Amino acid sequence: MSEKLDAGATVVIVGAGLGGVRVAENLRTGGHQGPVVMIGAETHPPYDRPPLSKKVLTEPAGRPDLKPDEFYTDSSIELRTGEHVDAVDAAAKTVTVSRADGSTYEQPYDALVLATGLLPREFPGAEGVDGVYTLRTIDDAEKLRGAIGEHPDGAAVVIGAGFIGCETAASLHTLGMSVTLVEPAPTPLAQAVGTEIGGLVTRQHTDKGVTVRSGIGVDEIVTDGASVTGVRLSDGQTVPADLVVVGIGSTPVVGFLDGSGIELASREVGGGIACNEVGRASAEGVFAVGDVANWRDHGGTQVRAEHWNHTVEQAAIVAAALLGTDHAVVPAVPYFWSDQYDLKIQVLGWPKADDEVHVVSDDGNKWLAYFSRDGMLTAVAGAGKVGAVMKTRPKLLTPTPIADVLPD
Structure with missing residues (x-):
């Protein structure tokens, strides 16, 4: 079923990241002439996230923008940064938006694309502790880069050996820090690729000089009352640390949908916004793409994937659905990569x-x-x-x- 847009229909995109930018771009290249409004909570123009744990830390050379500034003007895409969508009224087809000055306004839409992404989980009890970092935004990366500069030969502990944790550990080591990578699973990346491949990844890090502590948890981030001093492991050992990076997973940004009438996927299938196989959510005219979107696959299973290529493919499918054009929805082969050392x-x-x-x-x-x-x-x-x-x-x-x- 198509929800082809009228020529002058207003498309509102909530989230100014890869998914939002690709949907907007595909709408324009597909011929849509109506208003396209993209609302982003961060003050920065849209940028690419994969480099944050890699080149942004090791080779700082500016923000990894997805598009040059003139793209949005030339494409007649109204980019509103530093604004936060607080609520969606799917029945009235409006979103409530707050500005940095505290004022709010109602933005109507004919079609709504939700691309709000994820929020990193913080380590319980360590919120606000100086020297403890998560890594999701360019501001996070710049803060961490500044901390590395203050401790160029210091000790770092990375909690969580998923892709972000492994990449960050590699970057910190490359910059000269003494790094301990802690993971409760038997090996790094065990959940994604199993323990045998995880063992090869472990070797890659230990050969470089990183200490990998797998199969062990973290009981506490130790402080002197204000700043981090170490990490206490579940075996009782305390690993000294000048800084700690927490990479223990993320949660979909969906709190603003409370009371909206838009169905969410259960935690058992990954959470996020429940969508069909072309990204259509439960409310009329509403779609979701990217890390926040839980799409039905061709076997009828709900799946939420957090991969760059997956987001690009979803954006093309959603834009085609809105434009009423043919877009073959074929089973794609999932692909992801990680640059380490x-x-x-x-x-x-x-x-x-x-x-x-x-x-x-x-x-x-x-x-x-x-x-x-x-x-x-x-x-x-x-x-x-x-x-x-x-x-x-x-x-x-x-x-x-x-x-x-x-x-x-």
């Missing part, structure tokens, strides 16, 4: 922690591995093996026996 780690496909893992190449630094389930190829992962990973995409689009890709 001098290697790009890539994962293509649908890996599960209990898949069988076949490491087919490993020289002690670069490696390549296939995943299988019930004898069928499910995913491929590699470090420093860009071509080998990407050429597997066609085999993941059709059922492929693992025997067909394993070396003789």
Whole structure:
């Protein structure tokens, strides 16, 4: 079913990040002539988030803007930064917006695209402690970069060895800090790619000199009353720290939807905004994209994915639905990557922690591995093996026996 926009229809996009920008761009290139209003809570123009834990820390060279400033003017996209959407009235088709000066206004819409992303979880009891950081925004990155400058040879503890935690640990080490990476799971990235690949990632960090403490939790962030001094682990050890970076996950930004009539997905399926297979939410004219969006996949399962490529694909599908144009909604092969030290780690496909893992190449630094389930190829992962990973995409689009890709 199409919700094709009238020529002069107003599209309001809540969230000025990758998903919001791509929807707006696709609407304009697709021929929509009506107003496109993008509202962002941050004061900065839209920027790319993946570099925040990498180049923004290690090679500060300005904000990684998604588009030049003139793009928004040239495309007739009204970008309102530093404004916060407090509520949505889906029945009246309006959003309530607050400005930095405390004033509010009502913005009507014909179509509403929600792209509000995530908020990082803070470590309980450490809110407001000097020297404890999360990393989600450019302001977070600049604060952390400043702290690194104050402790160039200091000690850092990174709590949580997901992708953000691993990337941040690599960046801190590259900048000369002594780094301890703490993860309650058996290995870094265990939830995403399993423990065997997690072991290869562990080796990558330990070979560089990072201390990896896996299979152990954090009981407390220790302070002197105002500033962090260390991290107490669940085994009783206290690791000294001049700064601590917390990477223990994020939660979808959906609080502003209370009372809106827009259905949310359950926590069991990842939370966020419940959508169908083209991003349409439960209320008329409302769509969601990106990290906050929980789309129904082609098997009928609700899935919320936090990957850059996934957001780009969703934005194209939502724009096509609004424009009433044909856009083949085909099963995409999930893809994500992580830059750590001098290697790009890539994962293509649908890996599960209990898949069988076949490491087919490993020289002690670069490696390549296939995943299988019930004898069928499910995913491929590699470090420093860009071509080998990407050429597997066609085999993941059709059922492929693992025997067909394993070396003789």
